Amino acid sequence: MASVVADFRPETHQRLLEAACEAFREEGYQVSIDRIAARAKVARQTVYNHFPSKEALFAEVVQQSIASLLVVLDGDGDVRTTLMAFGDLYRNKLLCPEGIAIFRTMTAEAPRFPKLAQQFFRQGPAQTRKRLAQYLKRAMQEGRLREADPDFAAEMLTAMLVDLDRLRGLLNLETELKRPGKTEQVVDAFLRAFAPE
Amino acid sequence: MASVVADFRPETHQRLLEAACEAFREEGYQVSIDRIAARAKVARQTVYNHFPSKEALFAEVVQQSIASLLVVLDGDGDVRTTLMAFGDLYRNKLLCPEGIAIFRTMTAEAPRFPKLAQQFFRQGPAQTRKRLAQYLKRAMQEGRLREADPDFAAEMLTAMLVDLDRLRGLLNLETELKRPGKTEQVVDAFLRAFAPE
DNA sequence: AAGAGACTAGACTGTCCAGTCTAATTTCGG
């Protein structure tokens, strides 16, 4: 019952998925199947050969998109260097046009697809925060940060990194989304709050 | 040309506006005029007597909603007390179901109504942050906080207060939206980062 | 080269919706 294993032409399937991904991102779930088909240079019936319904296509696209929003950090170097690298990566992934658009589509459609939204949260943002918290916990145990709730600390850092700039992006205010010094400013503020006593 | 001053029955107009506000909040811009009319217990034609188009009705509703998201702080007492009061109010206004729903609708429709989105940002979130920054600036000048960019500090505090919980609300994860200790935890972390040296 | 099955083009159905129009009914000020 899982995935129908019909042997579609892989290149067609790929083109369709990519077109659907872009279309849902840029125009939301309400984009028409015709527009997706046109973007993929594919007949409408082909869409329905590959997916039983628009909902199913959307679900597949969301699955694929989750991975692109995962931000992992690697714990080389000192804490400040590690968090700076994480912060830059986090901001780049979430504040680029694609990151903003995925956020917009997911939050707009969450009431219609609550299961999908939950899965998105758990495998995306929650996962990112969990790994960051693991790193922070170790740093706390080694005395490189003060003892505190690592989940809370991770929540604070990620919030500080993107909250307002994401709102700007969501509301289409293109201004200063990429001020390079921002990550440093945030990490320094975070380190003041969580420095060893 | 501005607003047509026809003397509609005020009670009808009010009922219509409230119904439209709830409808747009709960179902997004795509809610049908018929549903809004039904909710207001009003004929569809009456909607078009009061507003020239769906867009115009939406614009009016957004105008009215902006005020409900403004959070002002009053600067009595010490810094911690003031920020705690602000934090509780800010969280309550933005994380309640209505606050979440307005955020969802605004960000979802920003591509279609960029002017409206810009106005919303300036008169809502930007205004709130600006007033907070003014307070923080004074506190810095009085030596009750360390000298720093007050706009940046305001951005950090507001981000820390709601970022993750707002995402939870947007994605329909009802869990723990109202942990009472959260504001205190955030304000304390903020004060560590911006305490006098 | 032949056949199976993927792909295509386009017609078609049923539904929903924004906005208009009309003809009746209600309400309210004078």
Next chain:
DNA sequence: CCGAAATTAGACTGGACAGTCTAGTCTCTT
């Protein structure tokens, strides 16, 4: 109480869209 204007119910237009169906074309595999 009367008349102007607001309100109402419902029909109607035109367009969009999800999903189905069909008949024909293309493309791999054997």
